[in-house]
Amino acid sequence: MNPTISQWLERSRSELDDVYKGAKAGAIPRGDTQGTAIVAGSSMARGLATVARLLAWKGKVFDMFAEEGEKGVLVNKVGPFGMKLIVAKVYRDASWMDNRETIVIDYARTSLMARKIRDEIREVEPGVWLGKVWWGKTRILDFALSQKD
Numbered sequence: 001m002n003p004t005i006s007q008w009l010e011r012s013r014s015e016l017d018d019v020y021k022g023a024k025a026g027a028i029p030r031g032d033t034q035g036t037a038i039v040a041g042s043s044m045a046r047g048l049a050t051v052a053r054l055l056a057w058k059g060k061v062f063d064m065f066a067e068e069g070e071k072g073v074l075v076n077k078v079g080p081f082g083m084k085l086i087v088a089k090v091y092r093d094a095s096w097m098d099n100r101e102t103i104v105i106d107y108a109r110t111s112l113m114a115r116k117i118r119d120e121i122r123e124v125e126p127g128v129w130l131g132k133v134w135w136g137k138t139r140i141l142d143f144a145l146s147q148k149d
Helices: 002-006 012-021 045-055
Strands: 032-037 057-063 074-079 081-096 101-106 117-125 128-135 139-148
Touching: 002 032, 002 128, 002 139, 012 117, 012 128, 032 045, 045 057
Parallel strands: none
Antiparallel strands: 032 057, 032 139, 057 074, 074 081, 081 101, 101 117, 117 128, 128 139
């Protein structure tokens, strides 16, 4: 696991919010990424991240990007075998957290199951993104993505 992401598993939600707010949107990921679910502030965050990766969510594959300013597409890798399911649109817009530019992962028009979910990510260091998951307008989870080699 990336050392930065490993440290995030030890941080509180407000500390992760500060990291997110301090970052610029950065580059939109390309290709395959490894995901880490973060239950911020939990003493079991590391164990929950491991269980989530083994059983539920392994990351995202960013593909089919259009020209800058247009929407791209991604697909999530879910389940123990990393099946490519749950498509989303990807674009830049204002963050719901601080109204600054962020990379939005929007499921509203691409997935019946996840249509109420909106992810936002910012690149904290090259190839490492911190994300926020929204259900409607309620924040529910943090996550990290790292670019796979």
